[in-house]
Amino acid sequence: MILPRRATAAGIVAGHAADAIFGDPRRGHPVACFGALAAALEERVWADSRGRGVGYAAACVGAAVGAGTALQAVTARHPLARFVTTAAVTWVVLGARGLAREGEVMAQLLESGRIDAARARLSHLCGRDATDLGSSELARAATESIAENTSDAVVAPLLWGGLAGIPGLLGYRALNTLDAMVGHRSPRYERFGWAAARADDIANLVPARLSAAAAVVSARLVGGSAAGALRAWRRDARKHPSPNAGQVEAAFAGALRVRLGGSNRYGDRVEHRGALGDGPAPGPQELRRAVRLSRLVGLAALALAASARYR
Template identity: 55%
Template sequence: MNLCTSRALGLALGSAADRLLGDPARFHPVAGFGRVAGALEQRAWAPTRPRGAAYTLVLVGGTTGLGLLADRASRTHPLARTAVTALATWAVLGGTSLDREGRAVAALLEADRLPEARQRLTHLVGRDTRTLTAGEVARAVVESVAENTSDAVVAPLVLGAVAGVPGLVGYRAANTLDAMVGHRSERYAAFGWASARLDDVLNLPGSRLTALLAAGLGPDPRGALRAWRRDAAGHPSPNAGPVEASFAGALGLRLGGTNTYGTRVEHRPEMGDGRSPTAYDVTPALALARRIDLAAAALAAAYALARSWRRARPGAEPRADPGAGTLVP
């Protein structure tokens, strides 16, 4: 079993662990990274882009470096490489947690427990939820499911397939920093710029693959592609736009509208031609997200296996493995 085969098996096992077990209940490495990042921010913050870029470089670069060390340490032991990749994949994926939170909000809405649904929604979104109507809560859940299917599942799997453990953990570090300091506010407008832009770049392939899978696996492929082509550019995020538009078109919904973030109000263009979401539209959105999760895991593992088979062909030239920093025959 060569390194790419180990990577494929590790990605598949890690994806299965996330689906079956969800996030680790204690000592979650992403939570630990967040605590380190928060402590460093208190010392490093300044209202300048260079200071924020240095902060991002130290944290994302350091995390990626640790992933590279783990890859190198296991490069001569395929079973160890499989285990390390599986653990990293399990740690960085968040599909099951997203599913649980979405179902919890939907259940509260269906039981007419709107105040509790608003509070539970804060686990999924950064917008102000205190005055949202039931329909607005449902819209927020569907939008979050769409965006986080890309951010928390598909994008890390893409980078894991290409670059192994360094790609997995480096992506999750960048995405976590974007959530912490990359949003638009007076404090983070300059300091969080580098984190936000790095996350945008790393999410580009994953978001497009997510939008394609939403179109291919949803009930209305033509509607998904039409909404993506027509409406995605109006979204303020270059990556959330294609994903949310494709989900809207695939599910026959209309997403977008006014969102409040503290003192900042965003008026987002509508995406899709359907009706406004209700509590009963969350379940189909989550079902579509689960299908996308499974397809993305299969594609990531297949890509890694294809690289393995290509390198195993007689006469194939050895190539550098970006995840291991060494030549793989």
């Protein structure tokens, strides 16, 4: 008899494969539906209050974890149902194929000199103001986003799935979606979004560092430097304002032998970051290598998650 844990492990592998083959569902994406419901709830409960934000985050994430717990309980004695359900959930919470596609499209636009199109396309990867960015800055922004989102959209959901199964997959994706919605610093969300942002930081502490470690191990497979990745990770990660993004961005910078970091504009706010890595600014070719490195890091996370759940 196939044990439920092994069915879960097989489902995680199958869901990763489905994401690699099909990408995100084209219609009725469950994450988008969750975001719409969360936005509707926000309109009802918002207040300039940390306490109100704690309740909001707890309700949204709790609902996702509760749904995952129910699915896990219902399929506990049915390995095939557990496999199919886990595969479907893993597929919808992962973003590996979409992330790689955006990186490759950006590289194509930069190689062909279509700077205006590349500026418009950057919004698919991050919220940075691209109005005045040139080719090298666009490549840097895209490379940084590939690195950060490798951890957020690929490694972290896989690891939480390996740790907690379906509730881990759904709960993490709900939390990460809330952070994207209300976790940024602005007059509206400085207090209300505090809980979502801090909880997301905690949920990503281990995945970000495992992502950085996997980048070190995988660096040579993309023509990079494992020693450079380790050196930049240890030396430069703390220069980044995020306790997690800096880990993986620094490791990617060292692995690819490029320099990331600098000043970034988000609307009216300018964020100054220290330099990550020692090399020149990245170009389209380095961006393509970042995509390949992202895929390898994701495969390492998949192996870890599946083995953890298989036992």
